[in-house]
Amino acid sequence: MSVGSTGSSTGTNGTSSTTGGNTVSSTDQGFNALTSNDFMKLLITELQNQDPTQPMDNSQLLTQLSQMRNLQASVDLDTTLTSLTTSQQLNSGASFLGKTVAGNDANNNSVTGTVTSVLVQNNNATLVLDNGNNQLPLANVTTIAPGS
Numbered sequence: 001m002s003v004g005s006t007g008s009s010t011g012t013n014g015t016s017s018t019t020g021g022n023t024v025s026s027t028d029q030g031f032n033a034l035t036s037n038d039f040m041k042l043l044i045t046e047l048q049n050q051d052p053t054q055p056m057d058n059s060q061l062l063t064q065l066s067q068m069r070n071l072q073a074s075v076d077l078d079t080t081l082t083s084l085t086t087s088q089q090l091n092s093g094a095s096f097l098g099k100t101v102a103g104n105d106a107n108n109n110s111v112t113g114t115v116t117s118v119l120v121q122n123n124n125a126t127l128v129l130d131n132g133n134n135q136l137p138l139a140n141v142t143t144i145a146p147g148s
Contacts, residue, residue, distance in 0.1 A: 036075050043068055082123055089125035093118035093138050096127055102143040103136050111136055114147055 043064055093115075102112040113129030113136075120126070125138040 036071055040068060040071055043071075086120055086123050086125075089138055090118060090120055093125040093127055096138075096141070096144065098147040100145040100147055101127060101129070101136060101141050103140040104142070105134060105136055105140070112143075 047064065096115040097118070098115065100112065100114050102110070105111045111129060111131075111134045113131040113134055115127045116130045117128040118125055118138075119128060119135075127136045127138060127141070128134075129136060
């Protein structure tokens with residue numbers, strides 16, 4: 001891939017490059033630190049800043065468009081899987097309604113109580129217990145008993 005008007009410098013902890021007024025930095029993680037949005041911006045910036053006197057050939061353009069399409073499909077798949085996982089957790093949590101559960105809360109304190117509701121926070125289901133403000137992440141449930 002070639003980009004017009006690009007400068008770069010390398011330091012001991014990583015690299016930093018300036019492309020079309022945007023600065024992209026990387027540390028020892030390299031390309032693993034790039035998100036899908038970063039990659040999409042990089043591809044679009046490259047297309048915007050290519051030298052018109054030396055345009056890329058059609059195969060390179062098709063390759064880049066294919067990469068953008070594949071990236072978008074990957075992002076869409078990730079969004080769909082996250083939604084499906086959250087829905088599954090909510091359904092699983094609903095099966096605990098009225099049952100007595102025990103486990104460790106988010107602060108690693110032991111809690112026991114009857115499940116009164118289920119809520120989703122940061123894509124994770126949490127059981128709300130009847131004994132006050134106690135909440136138990138679904139993943140931390142260790143014991144399930146019929147409701148009292």
